[in-house]
Amino acid sequence: MGYSSVTVPPAVLYTTVFAAYSSLVAPFVGFFASGFKRAVGIKDFAATLPGHGGVIDRFDCISNMGIFTYVMLTQVIIRDELDAQAAYQEVSRLEDP
Secondary structure (H helix, E strand, C coil), rough: CCCCCCCCCCCHHHHHHHHHHHHHHHHHHHHHHHHHHHHCCCCCCCHHHHHHHCCHHHHHHHHHHHHHHHHHHHHHHHHHHHHHHHHHHHHCCCCCC
């Protein structure tokens, strides 16, 4: 009774991984940076934005998501697409029996 297998398109899987990382990991990068600053004994990374710290203080979560997006695109999504193209080319070279 029920399904014996589930087929999930790659786009849904990639979106789920991206959403999970962006909602569960990325927000805590700001807390990590805050803890790092407290351990070193500084209040802000720079004084470029008075009262807000430096640019790194404002964009630490965004820069983390940028790095994650780059790695996800180059090492997972594009690599899978290239593997699919190579497989199609190999299959198209096969001769009919």
